[in-house]
Amino acid sequence: xxxxxxxxxxxxxxHPSAHGVLRLVLELDGEVIQRADPHVxxxxxxxxxxxxxxxxxxxxxxxxxxxxVSMMCNEHGYVRAIEQLLxxxxxxxAQYIRTMYDEITRILNHLMWLAAHALDIGAMSVFxxxxxxxxxxxxxxxxxxxxxxxxxxxRPGGVNRDLxxxxxxxxxxxxxxxxxKEMARRNAxxxxxxxxxxxxxTERFPKHVxxxxxxxxxxxxxxxxxxxxxxxxxxxxxxxxxTGPMLRGSGIAWDLRxxxxxxAYDKVDFDIPIGINGDCYDRYLVRMEEMRQSNRIIRxxxxxxxxxxxxxxxxDAKVIAPSRERMKADMEALIHHFKLFxxxxxxxxGEVYAAVEAxxxxxxxYIVSDGANKPYRLKIRAPGFPHLAAxxxxxxxxxxxxxxxxxxxxxxxxxxxxx
Amino acid sequence: xxxxxxxRNARLDALAxxxxxxxxxxxxxxxxxFGELTLVVPAERLLDVCLxxxxxxxxxxxxxxxVCGVDYAAYGESEWETETASFTGFGRGVDRDPELExxxxxxxxxxxxxxxxxxxxxxxLRVHAGGAQPMVDSVVDLWPAAxxxxxxxxxLYGILFRGHPDLRRILTDYGFVGHPFRKDFPLIGQVExxxxxxxxxVVYEPVSIEPRVLVPRVIRGEAPAGSDPSQEPGDA
Numbered sequence: 123x124x125x126x127x128x129x130x131x132x133x134x135x136x137h138p139s140a141h142g143v144l145r146l147v148l149e150l151d152g153e154v155i156q157r158a159d160p161h162v163x164x165x166x167x168x169x170x171x172x173x174x175x176x177x178x179x180x181x182x183x184x185x186x187x188x189x190x191v192s193m194m195c196n197e198h199g200y201v202r203a204i205e206q207l208l209x210x211x212x213x214x215x216a217q218y219i220r221t222m223y224d225e226i227t228r229i230l231n232h233l234m235w236l237a238a239h240a241l242d243i244g245a246m247s248v249f250x251x252x253x254x255x256x257x258x259x260x261x262x263x264x265x266x267x268x269x270x271x272x273x274x275x276x277r278p279g280g281v282n283r284d285l286x287x288x289x290x291x292x293x294x295x296x297x298x299x300x301x302x303k304e305m306a307r308r309n310a311x312x313x314x315x316x317x318x319x320x321x322x323x324t325e326r327f328p329k330h331v332x333x334x335x336x337x338x339x340x341x342x343x344x345x346x347x348x349x350x351x352x353x354x355x356x357x358x359x360x361x362x363x364x365t366g367p368m369l370r371g372s373g374i375a376w377d378l379r380x381x382x383x384x385x386a387y388d389k390v391d392f393d394i395p396i397g398i399n400g401d402c403y404d405r406y407l408v409r410m411e412e413m414r415q416s417n418r419i420i421r422x423x424x425x426x427x428x429x430x431x432x433x434x435x436x437x438d439a440k441v442i443a444p445s446r447e448r449m450k451a452d453m454e455a456l457i458h459h460f461k462l463f464x465x466x467x468x469x470x471x472g473e474v475y476a477a478v479e480a481x482x483x484x485x486x487x488y489i490v491s492d493g494a495n496k497p498y499r500l501k502i503r504a505p506g507f508p509h510l511a512a513x514x515x516x517x518x519x520x521x522x523x524x525x526x527x528x529x530x531x532x533x534x535x536x537x538x539x540x541x
Numbered sequence: 542x543x544x545x546x547x548x549r550n551a552r553l554d555a556l557a558x559x560x561x562x563x564x565x566x567x568x569x570x571x572x573x574x575f576g577e578l579t580l581v582v583p584a585e586r587l588l589d590v591c592l593x594x595x596x597x598x599x600x601x602x603x604x605x606x607x608v609c610g611v612d613y614a615a616y617g618e619s620e621w622e623t624e625t626a627s628f629t630g631f632g633r634g635v636d637r638d639p640e641l642e643x644x645x646x647x648x649x650x651x652x653x654x655x656x657x658x659x660x661x662x663x664x665x666l667r668v669h670a671g672g673a674q675p676m677v678d679s680v681v682d683l684w685p686a687a688x689x690x691x692x693x694x695x696x697l698y699g700i701l702f703r704g705h706p707d708l709r710r711i712l713t714d715y716g717f718v719g720h721p722f723r724k725d726f727p728l729i730g731q732v733e734x735x736x737x738x739x740x741x742x743v744v745y746e747p748v749s750i751e752p753r754v755l756v757p758r759v760i761r762g763e764a765p766a767g768s769d770p771s772q773e774p775g776d777a
Contacts, residue, residue, distance in 0.1 A: 168721060174727055177756050205577050226646035292606060360603045360658065363686025374658065381661050394606075425543075468761045472574045475654055486607060488652065492617045494760045501609040505655070511689040540712060 127158055139242045139526040142536035146513075146525070153522050158514045165540035173298055173500040174237055177466025178278065181500070186272035188307055188502060189538035193233040193263075194320040195480040196221045196538070197276040202384060203476035203487040204278040207469040210441060214386070215432040216280035221274070222423035223266075224418040224478070226320075229327070230259050231481035232409050232416075232534075236334060239406070239530035245345045258323050264314045265290055275381055280435030285427065295479040317424050324421050326406075331413055338406070348402035351504040352516045352528040355400060363517070365509035366483025366533070367412065371397035371405035378479035390422045402531040412481075441467055468496040475503075482506055482533050504538035553578060559599050565592060579665045587668050593665070595683055598604050602655035602664060605680070608690035610670075610698035611650045614641040614678050615724040620758040641725055649675035649700055670700050679705040697722035705752060727752055 129150045134140035143164035149157040169188060169285035173181040185196040198220055205212065212220075237252035260270040265286050267273035275282050290313040296302040311322040333427055336346045354364070359372040377394045379387040397404025435442045439458035448455040471493040477486035483505025490499040509532045516532075518523050556580060560571055566588060570581040582590050594602045618641075624704065642648070653666040670677045679702035680687045691702040692711040699720035702708060710717060719726055729752050737744040 163710075163714070166712045171722055171728060175754070175758075178754075201685075294726060329768065361685050363605055363684070365606075376658055465756065465759055468759065473579065473652075473665070474575045474577060475607075475663070485604065486654070488607065488609060490611055492760065494619060494758050495756070496618060496758050497607075499611050501607065501652070503607040506687045507693075511686070 126538070135161075139529060141238065141529060141534055142393050143540075144452065144510075144529070144534070144536065148522065148525065150522065151294045152478075152523065155517045155520055155522060155525060158517045158525065160510055162510065162511055163330050163540050165536045167541065169541045170502060171492045173497055176494065178497060179462075179466060181497075182276065183274040186274060187537060188504065188541060189231075189480065189482065189485070189506070189535045190271065190537055191234045192236060192481045193271055193273055193400055194220075194233075194268070194275060195478055196229045196485055197274070198224055198385070199476060199478040199480065199485045200211070200487050200506045201276045201278045202478060203445070203474050203489045204469070206474045206476050207472065207489060208439070208441060208467070208493055210279050210436060212280055213433045213436060215284075215427065215430060216434045217386040218430075219274065219281050219285065220424050220435060222320075222420055222427070223262075224385065225419045226259050226262055226329065226421070227421075228416045228481040229258055229413050232413050233259075235329045235530075236406075236407065236479075236531045239425050239527075240338060240344075242526050242530045243344065245337065245344065248334055250328065251333065251337075255323075255327065258319075260317060261290070262320055262323075264516075265319075278440055279433060279438060280433070282435075283395065284434045285316045287315050289314065289316050304461070317428055319418065321424050324424070327420050328414060331410060331417075335410060339410075345403065347524075347527050348406060349532070350399075351402045351520065351524050352531055353399060353401045354512070354516060358515075362512045364483070364512070365505050365508075366479065366481070367405055368509055370394065370402035371408045373398055378484060385477060386423070386426075387419075388489060389426075390421050391421050392416075402527050405531050436446070468493055477503070480505060482538075483509070485538075500540070504541065506534045506539045508532050510539055550576070550661060552660075556660075556664070560664075561592060563597065563600070577663065577665060579667055581667045581669075584603045584668050584677050588680070588683070589652075589665075590666070591680050591683050594666075595767055600657065601659045602662075602741060604656040604658060605653065606656045606663075607652075607654040607678075608694060609652050610694035610700050610717045610722070610772035611652055612648060612652060612698055612724045614643060614645070614648050614723065617760065619759075619760040620754060643725060644672045644691075646672045648672040648699060651677055651694060651700060653680070654666045674701070675699065676701040676703055681705055698721070699723065 124334050131148050131150060133146035133148055134435065135145040135387065140146065145161040147159040147161065148155055156317050167387055173184060182197055186193040187201045189198050196240055203211050203288065227356055233252040235400055237249040240248035245365060263273050264270045266283065267275040272390040291309045291312045292305045294302065294309070296303055296305045354372050356372045356374050364372070373396050375394055375396050380394055392415045395408045396406050439455065443456040443462050449459045468490045473488065475488045475489045477484050484503065485505055486503035488501040489497050492498040511533065513528065517528050520528070543660065557571060557573065560578070560580060564580065567586045568583050569590065572579040572581065594600050614699055649670040649672065651668045651670055656664065668677050676698065681691065681704070689711060691705055692709060694700050695702060695708050696710040696712050697720060717742060719731060729748050729750055731748060732746050733747045733748045734743050739776045
């Protein structure tokens with residue numbers, strides 16, 4: 123009798139469903155997974171080591187590039203750790219701006235997740251719809267920071283600048299491809315400020331979520347591919363270090379925005395959705411509801427920000443650069459400006475850990491400082507890292523096609539896993 | 542014990558009291574800084590302490606959030622002296638070969654971040670792993686989440702975890718030599734790779750670039766927290 127052996131295949135690192143550069147070594151018995159061994163690190167850039175050789179502020183931009191679909195949430199985790207070290211209190215308006223942008227980021231991330239997840243399982247059109255909405259949110263990023271993705275907008279002690287009074291508009295004359303009439307149509311909701319544009323978005327967005335749900339929630343194929351796939355019990359989810367929607371999908375009501383509020387989350391009203399069965403379908407439902415809740419938070423922030431003008435950064439020239447006008451006129455401000463950009467600021471020695479509820483889960487920064495102008499050790503706790511580590515356990519006994527659904531539901535991005 | 546009604550600080554004090562009572566005889570040390578608690582645990586008691594932290598009714602740290610290695614070899618060393626720098630100049634004044642104490646038994650540490658969902662509290666553990674051959678016990682059996690985190694600490698710092706089921710490298714390349722996050726490992730690395738058309742394969746060679754320090758590391762030691770460090774040089 124011939125010897126029967128399990129079949130081992132390579133999945134990735136160049137595979138459209140591998141969400142970047144995941145090399146997955148699968149051991150199969152027929153089409154059933156016996157063991158999944160993810161090989162990560164193909165995108166390792168040693169962000170933490172690089173941060174050790176740079177003044178604190180110069181690493182903010184690296185944070186965007188960790189989880190490159192939830193940029194500002196990563197910045198938030200990093201600047202919060204620095205603020206805790208320095209003992210800095212952020213002005214209230216900046217807190218609201220951060221809250222608003224964190225939620226914009228959450229929608230951005232969940233749209234990307236939904237688009238990719240649906241595409242992996244075979245629903246093409248959702249991808250196109252999601253990217254339509256993402257475009258508007260990228261414009262909001264661009265309006266405050268000049269960059270569509272890697273904003274580098276948050277600073278220890280506030281945010282870089284206040285929200286713009288005018289939303290940037292498309293070229294009115296039109297271009298070779300789009301006439302003036304088309305441009306006027308596109309500019310219709312850009313006549314006012316950034317907040318007006320965003321309010322217009324929040325009015326449209328719940329209907330769009332309904333559209334996605336029409337396509338997927340009761341879809342027979344979608345349910346066949348996700349219900350009962352990748353089930354994680356609440357106890358296992360805790361033991362495996364799950365956070366965010368992965369933990370809530372298993373029925374544990376844990377959200378740092380509620381439990382350990384930061385920024386302005388204790389002043390806005392929102393609900394935390396949780397799942398029941400802990401399968402891919404429940405996690406899908408949780409994330410869909412989170413988008414609606416984010417929309418709700420954004421609306422409350424818009425109302426507050428309209429009514430309450432004020433400073434968006436602390437008035438402490440040791441931590442945050444003085445304004446250009448003051449720098450040009452005032453000798454002391456010039457010195458501060460020079461010191462800040464040539465040397466940075468020194469933090470008191472000690473260690474802190476600050477975490478935020480990023481769209482994927484708990485994003486934390488652990489900083490060990492020895493009193494220098496650079497972090498002595500920066501550890502980034504990426505939510506996707508323990509999630510991917512659980513892939514082996516989640517996919518065991520499933521079919522090979524279900525691995526794709528499980529990778530999708532993990533919502534992994536290699537920028538943060540490999541760091 | 543209900544902790545819902547207590548403020549953040551009172552909750553911290555309650556946890557500190559419980560920890561002191563539990564771990565006084567273990568030789569643990571409890572530090573409080575920036576509103577966070579750190580428990581320094583002797584390496585040989587790590588598993589006992591972790592088991593109590595996870596299962597004790599008044600502690601219940603069900604979740605291991607993070608494990609990471611720290612290399613303290615260059616702790617508190619600045620790259621240039623501000624006193625003499627005015628005539629040696631920026632960049633040239635940087636000390637490129639600092640004397641690192643590589644065999645100090647306190648060189649390597651492992652930091653664990655724990656989270657209790659039941660009481661909504663956090664705790665950090667720090668274990669010193671030794672200098673020449675750093676090794677601590679693995680906590681994989683207590684928290685499965687530790688698996689990859691410990692592999693990462695092994696990969697980047699060379700800290701061995703006794704009892705880990707699968708201690709392989711995780712982030713660095715296949716066949717990588719050395720532990721890149723150690724303080725004696727240069728930022729630019731040891732080797733670079735390129736495609737060699739003659740051998741028709743990728744070859745590794747020693748790095749050809751020079752390390753550069755754009756902003757030197759400065760420690761203003763005498764300045765206490767809250768005072769302004771930039772007063773001294775140019776503000777007069």
